[in-house]
Amino acid sequence: MSRNAKINTLLLLVVAALAVLPLALGLGDGKEEPFAGADAQAEAAITELKPDYEPWFSPLYEPPSGEVESALFALQAALGAGVLAYYFGLRKGRRQGAATATGTATAEPADGPATAGAAPAKS
Incomplete structure (x- = not known):
């Protein structure tokens, strides 16, 4: 192990x-x-x-039992966790996308990818 x-x-x-x-x-x-x-x-x-x-x-709404109150609290916590996870995932994806775009921009010339040995395009 x-x-x-x-x-x-x-x-x-x-x-x-x-x-x-x-x-x-x-x-x-x-x-x-x-x-x-x-x-x-x-x-x-x-x-x-x-x-x-x-x-x-x-209270504006009084749940009929403690179980319903607990379920609503758990639902609220799950929704909050989902929103936070989405936000942090989105930030990480954007950061990785920016890093990839920066990496490809420095690896290729400004006018596009190198076409050494390729025939010119016919119009």
Whole structure:
């Protein structure tokens, strides 16, 4: 096994352990939702500190369940990742295209490719 393959295998095992261990050990705060988001934790802290607090705004859309909310969040993250990947891929492609164009421009004369030994074109 090559050195790169060993490193990749080790990294894959670390990522798998980071994903599986919290679920297997049941980490969380012990409440009904062990992995509550920051919004739920902030709401609980505000309610504890100031029970009569009235929010300024209400959500425009309230998902029917936590699963739908999680799915919408995952969709939002996937769309954002897709936009970023497209942008960086486009930049890399343009940079490679510019490098190729620069490389061919310096390798050929300004009037076009060399035609040594070719017969002149008939009109």
